[in-house]
Amino acid sequence: MPAVIDRIEELMRYETAGDPASNLKWTKKTTQKIADELTVLDIKISKTTVGKILKSLGFSLKTNLKNIANGGKVLTKEKREQRNQQFEYIQKIRRHFNELTNPSISVDTKKKEPVGNFKNPGTRYKREADLTNDHDFLTYAKGKAALYGVYDEQENKGFVSIGMFVKEGKGFSSSDTPEFAVESIERWWIYEGSKTYHSTNKLLIEADAGGSNGHRPHMWKVKLQELLCNKHGLEVTVCHYPPGASKWNLIEHRLFSEITKNWQAVPLRDYETVLKYTQSTKTTTGLKVDAMLVDKKYKKNIKASKDDLKMLNIKRHEINPSWNYTLYPN
Structure with a gap:
């Protein structure tokens, strides 16, 4: 399992954003896409298990938040x-x-x-x-x-x-x-x-x-x-x-x-x-x-x-x- 986790983190490397105030991270990759990419590497795993691993790594589903005042303009x-x-x-x-x-x-x-x-x-x-x-x-x-x-x-x-x-x-x-x-x-x-x-x-x-x-x-x-x-x-x-x-x-x-x-x-x-x-x-x-x-x-x-x-x-x-x-x- 540690090898699988390492591979998932590698796949997420350029697909990750995060909250600097907490350990939460999120991604635009779906669990099914990650499972499919791991299959190419001869790692067979279900999307449900991928979801559990992502959660343990600090990832969660996120939506957009409108909390930047002034439309992001620098004051x-x-x-x-x-x-x-x-x-x-x-x-x-x-x-x-x-x-x-x-x-x-x-x-x-x-x-x-x-x-x-x-x-x-x-x-x-x-x-x-x-x-x-x-x-x-x-x-x-x-x-x-x-x-x-x-x-x-x-x-x-x-x-x-x-x-x-x-x-x-x-x-x-x-x-x-x-x-x-x-x-x-x-x-x-x-x-x-x-x-x-x-x-x-x-x-x-x-x-x-x-x-x-x-x-x-x-x-x-x-x-x-x-x-x-x-x-x-x-x-x-x-x-x-x-x-x-x-x-x-x-x-x-x-x-x-x-x-x-x-x-x-x-x-x-x-x-x-x-x-x-x-x-x-x-x-x-x-x-x-x-x-x-x-x-x-x-x-x-x-x-x-x-x-x-x-x-x-x-x-x-x-x-x-x-x-x-x-x-x-x-």
């Missing part, structure tokens, strides 16, 4: 310092809001889900398997479900506006826009936030640096001013995560991941199914989720006018002013 020392400073600043502001029992929410749009008879990853207990399309082409879809979520950390509650982006010709009836994002936050405030935090007018929003709620779109700030500050009298502080750091946004692992778990292996054949499984998401730690369907059509590429920008009552913070700012009612 300068200044950018790294700015990035760390922003993480610390977000924690500081969040702690301040929580101590005063002012609402702090994490927001984002979940990955858009095709609505139709498509396979959904995962398994669930059923007497018979669901039969789905053999291809996941969007041409077969009824549309897309755009879940814009609001996660309230203090209450451990999620509120999700499910945009019904229905298929129209080669495109879709609606888009993920700053207006869609802010109106989703306003819905949370109307249905939940104003009732839970009725004695305060201050709100902290933690958002990604890009997308419909990014720090660059003027319309994001214009709609915050119009719908939250002026209409509801809220003083809104926004802190954006650094570019490429969306995985650190609380909503990603506190809310969206749980929704995905709840509907795993469930074909999202219609919008009612998306709504039902979103609303029924809960955890042993007390997470509760409410949701509603939104059929309003949002047009993309709508620009803020000069008059809109003049109406902004905004004060940028001293630390990373592009990412941190507060809007006040006019």
Whole structure:
């Protein structure tokens, strides 16, 4: 057997990657291919035995992990310092809001889900398997479900506006826009936030640096001013995560991941199914989720006018002013 192990290690020599923090190694060779190559060397061994030997040598099956921030871009020392400073600043502001029992929410749009008879990853207990399309082409879809979520950390509650982006010709009836994002936050405030935090007018929003709620779109700030500050009298502080750091946004692992778990292996054949499984998401730690369907059509590429920008009552913070700012009612 030692000779067999030596031969296997030799075969794996140029097919091996590993984790520098542990003894785990992995390979792109299959156990059957290794067994076949050993047969050529007059070593007869089954693929099952090869698998056991590989395990004893520290190999395991691996998939890709998305854990390299910024798409693998090399950050300068200044950018790294700015990035760390922003993480610390977000924690500081969040702690301040929580101590005063002012609402702090994490927001984002979940990955858009095709609505139709498509396979959904995962398994669930059923007497018979669901039969789905053999291809996941969007041409077969009824549309897309755009879940814009609001996660309230203090209450451990999620509120999700499910945009019904229905298929129209080669495109879709609606888009993920700053207006869609802010109106989703306003819905949370109307249905939940104003009732839970009725004695305060201050709100902290933690958002990604890009997308419909990014720090660059003027319309994001214009709609915050119009719908939250002026209409509801809220003083809104926004802190954006650094570019490429969306995985650190609380909503990603506190809310969206749980929704995905709840509907795993469930074909999202219609919008009612998306709504039902979103609303029924809960955890042993007390997470509760409410949701509603939104059929309003949002047009993309709508620009803020000069008059809109003049109406902004905004004060940028001293630390990373592009990412941190507060809007006040006019």
